Amino acid sequence: MYLSNYTETQQNNFASFCNTNILKPIDGLTDNRIHHYRRLIYNIIDDSLRSAYPLTEDLLQENEWKYLVDDFVAKHKSQSPQIWQMPYEFYQFVDENEFELKAKYPHLIDLFLFEWKEIELYMMEDKNDEQSNLSIEIYNHSQVVVNREYEILQLSFPVHLKPSNTVSLEDKGVYYVLMFRANDKVQFFDLSPFFVWLIYKIENNNYSIEQLIKKSEESNKNINCKVIKESFLKFIYTMHSKGFILGFENESEIK
Numbered sequence: 001m002y003l004s005n006y007t008e009t010q011q012n013n014f015a016s017f018c019n020t021n022i023l024k025p026i027d028g029l030t031d032n033r034i035h036h037y038r039r040l041i042y043n044i045i046d047d048s049l050r051s052a053y054p055l056t057e058d059l060l061q062e063n064e065w066k067y068l069v070d071d072f073v074a075k076h077k078s079q080s081p082q083i084w085q086m087p088y089e090f091y092q093f094v095d096e097n098e099f100e101l102k103a104k105y106p107h108l109i110d111l112f113l114f115e116w117k118e119i120e121l122y123m124m125e126d127k128n129d130e131q132s133n134l135s136i137e138i139y140n141h142s143q144v145v146v147n148r149e150y151e152i153l154q155l156s157f158p159v160h161l162k163p164s165n166t167v168s169l170e171d172k173g174v175y176y177v178l179m180f181r182a183n184d185k186v187q188f189f190d191l192s193p194f195f196v197w198l199i200y201k202i203e204n205n206n207y208s209i210e211q212l213i214k215k216s217e218e219s220n221k222n223i224n225c226k227v228i229k230e231s232f233l234k235f236i237y238t239m240h241s242k243g244f245i246l247g248f249e250n251e252s253e254i255k
Contacts, residue, residue: 045073045086052087053115056108059164064101068094084123091116107157107167114159117151117179118186124149134247138236140210142248144202150180150244152196160188182243189242194220195235209236209248 046069050057057065068090076093078086091112094101102108127148134145155175157167176191178199191199194216201207201215213232217225239245 042069042073044083045069048083049087049090052090052119053112055115055159055164056111059105059108059111060101068098068101071097084119087119088116106169106172107159107164110155110157111159111164113153114155114177117153118188121149121151121179121181121186124181128246134249136240136247138209138233138240138248141208143206143208144212144236145246145249146199146202146239147180147182147244147246149182150178152191152199153177153179158190161190178244180244187242187244189239189244194231198232198235 049069049072050065060068072090072093075097076089078089080086080089091109094112095109105111135142153176155177156173157171158173158175159167160175160177162171174193176193176196177188178191178195179186179188181187197219198212198216201212207215213229216228216232220228236245240247
């Protein structure tokens with residue numbers, strides 16, 4: 001159904017006021033009431049963003065946070081009808097526009113990304129198949145079955161390890177974070193490059209435990225084989241207890 005030019009103009013002016021707080025002519029207004037619509041819509045957006053990014057909100061001064069939200073509400077045209085996805089658009093908006101704040105807080109975008117991924121993983125569709133045949137026991141010839149509801153982030157700042165207001169340029173480097181959903185919770189763990197490599201090998205190859213240990217030793221010849229095996233098994237048992245590793249299949253007696 002097409003709107004008349006008059007109706008479209010009235011609706012656009014109303015929407016523009018809710019976004020910018022600048023009132024263009026709208027027929028039939030009752031004095032001192034329209035500001036309530038702006039207040040209600042703004043508060044819904046602000047509350048949603050504060051809930052999504054508590055660490056980022058804590059990092060920024062109140063006037064900086066308000067500036068970001070004001071700018072976002074006034075300039076951004078939301079794409080998703082689902083309010084839980086709006087924080088992702090906010091993160092993108094800041095990444096693409098707010099250069100002064102990113103210069104002041106070099107780790108700001110990493111912090112936004114880290115907090116957004118927690119939401120995204122929590123809300124994602126189920127990916128794990130029914131695994132009723134998996135064993136909780138590990139054997140040499142077992143194959144590791146990992147939780148598919150995960151992501152590994154590469155960050156430039158340790159926003160997952162330090163309070164956000166203590167992170168500085170001196171911390172800049174390469175950091176890996178494993179984030180996954182298990183038991184209706186999103187968990188995260190700091191990873192070394194070795195364990196990033198190991199997870200990749202587990203998911204993309206049908207290697208047994210024995211083969212994975214051998215591959216690990218071949219890729220780290222400067223490290224004692226016993227140390228590699230101990231680190232490997234400790235990681236496997238820890239991640240199994242946390243729910244990232246779902247279990248083991250194709251077992252045989254350990255030698």
